[in-house]
Every structure is written in C-alpha cells, then in structure tokens.
Amino acid sequence: MEEKEISQAVISRLPRYFRYLGDLKDEGIERVSSQELSDIMKVTASQIRQDLNNFGGFGQQGYGYNVGYLYEEIGKILGLDKEHNLIIVGAGHLGQALVNYMNFERRGFIFRGVFDCNPEIHGMKIRGIEVQPMENMEVFVKENNIDIAVLTIPKSGAVAVAEQLVAYGIKAIWNFAHVDLNVPKEIQVENVHLSDSLMKLSYNLASRDN
Amino acid sequence: MEEKEISQAVISRLPRYFRYLGDLKDEGIERVSSQELSDIMKVTASQIRQDLNNFGGFGQQGYGYNVGYLYEEIGKILGLDKEHNLIIVGAGHLGQALVNYMNFERRGFIFRGVFDCNPEIHGMKIRGIEVQPMENMEVFVKENNIDIAVLTIPKSGAVAVAEQLVAYGIKAIWNFAHVDLNVPKEIQVENVHLSDSLMKLSYNLASRDN
DNA sequence: ATGGAACTGTCAATTCATTGACATAATTTT
C-alpha cells in the first residue's frame, strides 16, 4: 500500500486535517475546496492538496473534496479504523488522567491494563481498571495482545522498562518520561516531552519581549 | 539582543540540548565537543554547532564547550533564569497532574492558582492550591502578575476562555484543549494536542506493518 | 448543449533546513 516513504512533516498535519474535517462534518457540510479549508485552517491551499495527494486523489476537479469521504479516508490512513490495545505503565496523576480521558477510546485506543511499582495502589481501580504490580506485565502483554504501551513513569526507570516492554512484544511506545528511549528502530516511539514544550513557550515569550 | 529571527526548528531542539547537558553536568563532566555530543544525542555535530551559533560562540576551538557554562547559557536563552507565574484553567485529571508535577517549579514555572467551573470542587486543594471559581480569574490574574495560563478544559469552552485570558492580560497560553485558539499573534500559544500525538503513533505503527 | 467558472493534481520554482568542508585558533604532547 505504502510505496514511497511519507515525511513526518506531512504525517504531523494529518490529525489536524482530520479534526477540521470532523468539525465540518458535524456542521453538516458536505463539500469543501482546498481554498475553503485553507481559509479556515490558515495554511496554504497548495499544501493541503500536496499533502492529500501523497495518499491518493481524494478530490474531484471542479467540485472539491467530499467532507465525509475525506474524513473517513484520513481516519483509515491514521489507522483509526483498527482497534489498539494499550497499557499504562505508571499510575501517577498523569497516567490516571490519560486513562480517564474517554476520547482515546472513541478512536479505537482501548486501555486494557494499568501497572505501577507502588504496592500501596495495587488493586485500586481507575475507571474500572485495576492497578497491577509490574511483575504481571509480561504475562498481561502477551495474553491481551497489547501493541501500545504508555510510559508515564519518572525518567529514572523509563529506559529499562521500555526495553522490557519491547522484549514482551510491544510494538509502540507513547513516551511521557523525560528521557530518550533506546529501542530497536522497528519499535515506534512517540515522545511527549511536556517540559520541552513549556521551555519552548518560555523562549517565545522571552524573545517576543525584545 | 535577538537580531535575526531564529527558526522554530532550532528552538525545538534547545530543550533537548539543555537536558543532555544537565545530565553531563550531573555526571561531573566538564567539557564536551560537538562530536561527543553528536554521538550521545544521535544528531550531526554540524547541526549542534550551527544551532548553538545562532546565539553566539559558546565554544572554544581546540577545547570544545564547557558543560556548565553552556548549560547555563541555554537556560538563559530559554528564559529559565526568570520566574513565571502560571494559572491552571480546568482542574480535571490533567490539570491536577500538571500542578502535582514538581519539576516545572524547579525551572521557575510557579503555579499560583487553579480555576474550574465545577462548583463541587471549589475550595478543594491541589498541592496546597485552592480551586477557585472562574469568576475570580480576572482579579487574580491582574493581582498576581500571571503571565502564562495553562488551558486544560474541554475544547467546547477553550476558545472563549482563551479570549478572556488575553483580555485579562495573560501573555502566553499552554494549550491542552483539542482546538486551535484564536488570539492575537503577540500572545504566545504552545499547543499540546495529545490525541494528535497518539494518531501519529498510530500511523507509524500501521505503516511499518506493510 | 455550450460557455464560463471552479477546482484538483502535479510540475517547477522557491524557500528553508541540514550537512559537509575547511580555515583558523586553542590545546596538548614531545
């Protein structure tokens, strides 16, 4: 299906297209041109056409794009038509916040288990999911066909736990720990470094002041 | 101080340099060359030198870079030598997780207040900070010299609240709501769209499978 | 039906980002 490698710059923009198309769909709008989308999203129409064309011709000359169809197609490209089984490793505030955020499940990302090394919270339930000790992880991952692990533990343990998870057969890691993981390149890692993001904000704030 | 505009690509890499330099400093290492850093960080030495040179010559030919000095300087560039006063708007799980995450304070980002529209949690304390009703926001922002607002509310209310915050004098918004804010360009916005990040992971997972 | 307007898909041009190369300077070794 995928013939040429598509740049991460393009991939990063897909979720935003998806979101805007979802909004248009909810408003009952059936068709949209690259120029109209351009106006709403504040990107060039050329970029929109270029981006979409990486995946095929979804539009029609003289008409534009069918909102519902394009929305579905981008969803498929993003793999949202398939279910993913997730575990959370680290049941701190952030881990709990993610489990409690329902919208991920709507998109097919199902939280199956939560793990933590703190014995005091073992057995505690987060949205019905019981917190388990780390020792259970290996069996759980294998038995429940888990493909994505969400890492919300402190940086000190993260690298080692990531390696364990890979050994257990995980395919992708959504990494909130503030450290770069060292895993084989076929394992997909998506980093969310919140403090990096805040520092960037801080820089822009400071630089705008002079 | 800033003469030429520096690209966001460069800015985005600064926090990572800062992190690695901090680690080296903690290990007691005093000097580092761009080549050594390159090996550790898995980026080209040329990029490191190019990036740093946007801000001045921190190194010395034949010697390399002094770790402690460079760490300090990057910290200053990122504005981490100054204190910032923050409020959280939206005391849900994510908002609470952020307040509880101590490391931000270590970098000079001080949470001064938490606001939420749900009356049931007004008066509740999160790490000693009382949750206040939204109506208090205007006075609080003005009296406490708040410059950064953290938006952790659902997308439905986010755009309107952002406009209010701007009117109250806020300078920057760290936006976790899954919507693009509409604020004047002098207001700095840093978006953290978690579901976009997860969708990107999902794409890469799917595309690696074929 | 026919003509004009509205669009896409795509090629080419441009702009932006990254990498490579090297002159020059400080350091270390002999």
Place this chain on the structure above:
DNA sequence: AAAATTATGTCAATGAATTGACAGTTCCAT
C-alpha cells in the same frame, strides 16, 4: 618552543519542504 592534534565557527553545497502556477477536468448556469 615547536609540532601535532583537536575542535570551533562559518561558508558553501546539498537536500527537504513549501509555495506558486497551470493544464485539464468537472460543475453549473443559461
């Protein structure tokens, strides 16, 4: 003290991403 080594800062070359332009197709009004 001189030679050899190391390593920066910067210019030029390359590569990637974005934008502009337009041929060709479809839609819509008359």
